[in-house]
Amino acid sequence: MILVNTFPSWHRPYLALYEQQLASYFPDIVQLYQKGSRGEQLANAAQVWRLPYWDWALYPTMPDEWSSSEIKIYGPDGNITSFHNPFAAYKFPHPNLFDGPSATSRDTRANENLTANSRQFKPWVHELFNTPPPQNDPWGQISNSAWENVDMDQGHLSSFESIHDHIHDFVGGTMRDITVAAFDPIFWLHHCNVDRIFALWCAAFPDIYVPTEKTSEGINDKMTFNERHL
């Protein structure tokens, strides 16, 4: 679902589905915590919880809580307890079935990578809003990183997709491999921020979205029209 003008919209139901799946575990967990001192707090939180986003433009480095092997949580009785950190990595349930690692991993220098590149993040995001896209297929320009016979001098070439690609690169490891990136829990926080930028952009430019009609203006003849993809 990349290099297509539906990159942002396709990922939106994907995120919603993941969020829905996570939330489906909440009733049992709330039940488990019911009698402890944090029971009510947790029950209330479960009512309003939504998938969090990682605003890497404001906060380019990942906190320790995302990678430490153990974290401190409130246990069912309401007391603080140590728990293995599911956010650090995802362990594949049946690693023997395929030829690969038993768990997801990130580049050992992920935070250094992010810091070294962090100077780019704010300008990338800001430029999406400050330089309106050209008249020629504006949604195509902003949505995905393909470039075909388009004026390189029209301004910046960043798109929701190209900016998003960098975070995959800098976090590295599983996130750098397109076939398995979504197994790293951080994928979901990253894509939630991509969805947020998409939502903010649509609010800022309400007249521009995936086109409703085929037009011949600016269409590269070599491109195929796909009305169904994948």
Added chain:
Amino acid sequence: MKGIYNLRDASLEPFSKSQSDYITSGDCYSTSTYGYTYPEIAAAGPVSGRQLSDAILQTVDRLYGPSTTIGERSEDVPMESLAGSMQAASLKPVEKEPGDWHIPEFHLFGEHKNPHPGPPSAPPRPSGVQAIENVPPHNPGPVPSGSQGSAIPPHRDYKVTPETYRKWIANITLEKYALGGSGRIAFFLGPENEIPADPKEWYTSPLYVGSFSVFAHHNPTDSGCSNCKDQAERHLRVGGTVHLTDTLISHQIPLQGDEPIEYLSKNLHWRAANFKDENIPTESIPSLKVVVQSAGFNLPPGGVRPVTGPWTRHALVTRGKPGGVNHANEF
């Protein structure tokens, strides 16, 4: 034309909304489809259309605009005051506090003194249930500490004001699969012989500016991903931008006039690496194209918010470099 061109009612398989129908882009345009919003949109209040747009644009300026990345400031300056001072600029350049983006006196060999002591303004923490709490404040990234033999003299009174601000960017395009999968084109500012040979050392080099990253399958033809195969066979190109402005500022190079052009021409270089962090010689990437451009801010008539433009190409900066455009009119 960009990317595969789908219409708004095209199915977003495999996500379905009923037994018989898939979700379309039109269906999920609004986040209210799934019952959510984001803090910045909620904070704008019960507005829509132009009012919502203005509110979001102002918020984005405040969170991510140039005023948040330049030097140390004792107070945020919103883009509106950039507009105000552009109107005053026709009289004479006015030095104002705190609207003046004064860069602290800066020595590239490590020490610097800040004549305006005070905590750097931290970005506002996002509020709302979607926010991540307890994350460390934004670190704008390492300032190059310079290196021996580097011919960059520190300027004593280097300043960037709204009137002298100009954005500098490098635009990059190449074939998506030219790097054999994921990879990057990395940019450096400084003497070429100081660029580390090992891509693993690029990010920590004081010369490092930023990269254009490619996110691609390393085996497009045999992977079973028909999109990937199709894109590879069509030699699909991808593109992006590396921002040079903040690095020019940290090198204390004026953003207007000939000096940035000469400086970039001498000192801007780039290299390529693949997903295994192996160097790829740029000669083996014939599809690579790099263009450097700059633009100032313009206040549209009747507008309150400056926008970027028009863009000027600087072929001198890229001439003779791998994939660099040589002339003003070259594609």
